[in-house]
């Protein structure tokens with residue numbers, strides 16, 4: 290594997306030199322390999338959104354560097370627009386950014402700006418619509434006639450249509466119902482599996498992150514406090530609690546069983562894994578031993 294993103298001593302300070310000066314990201318260094326699925330978690334205000342907005346040049350670091358494929362994204366500030374095609378950003382509540390006459394035109398906006406047209410553009414739009422589960426008949430509708438969940442999909446499709454090397458999603462499932470969350474998350478996983486591009490997902494849901502991420506970045510009070518494989522991070526339940534986070538509920542239940550002496554492994558992350566583990570502990574009469 291090779292590095293796609295490298296953050297070197299990255300910091301961001303809001304309102305430098307004013308009474309409201311606030312360091313939102315403090316000296317973060319880490320590397321992300323091509324094709325990894327990274328989760329970012331942290332308490333509200335810990336610096337997650339500020340961090341991800343520096344990844345595609347929307348915010349310029351106060352100090353430090355973001356290297357994309359080995360090159361500083363700010364080496365030539367005139368080229369920063371190109372970086373935004375390579376690192377696609379889906380903001381919180383992206384549906385508020387829809388503006389074209391039809392859903393298809395909205396999805397086509399990014400790839401058109403990249404110079405795509407004709408059959409290539411059409412394919413980019415249709416593929417992106419498929420990844421996000423938007424039915425064909427919705428493509429010619431006005432985005433404003435869609436349901437909330439459909440608008441969200443259309444906005445995400447608009448970023449996916451640019452086929453970014455890195456897709457960053459800031460709380461993509463916020464405000465959706467449980468079924469809508471599950472489906473959207475599965476579609477993001479499917480996108481990652483098929484395109485094999487790097488995906489970075491910011492989420493407050495430990496369950497969502499446990500389900501999808503290979504590795505997790507944990508932010509606390511502007512600092513990077515953990516960056517490790519998902520199982521490793523969630524095996525540090527006590528440390529997470531200390532910074533106001535928790536492990537997924539199913540992981541907690543399995544850890545409790547382990548502490549009570551049952552032979553269950555550490556780092557169970559999903560209900561499916563837990564079910565497999567519990568059924569292997571049941572004898573023929575259905576008793577746990």
Ligand SMILES: Nc1ncnc2c1ncn2[C@@H]1O[C@H](COP(=O)(O)OP(=O)(O)OP(=O)(O)O)[C@@H](O)[C@H]1O
Pocket residue numbers: 303304311312313331332333334335336337338339340
């Ligand atoms: N435009 C701004 N001006 C001044 N301070 C800001 C601004 N935006 C964010 N901050 C501050 O920077 C810190 C980090 O904010 P950021 O939005 O990056 O956190 P977050 O982890 O994404 O939070 P949330 O989970 O609530 O989205 C917070 O203390 C916040 O109050």
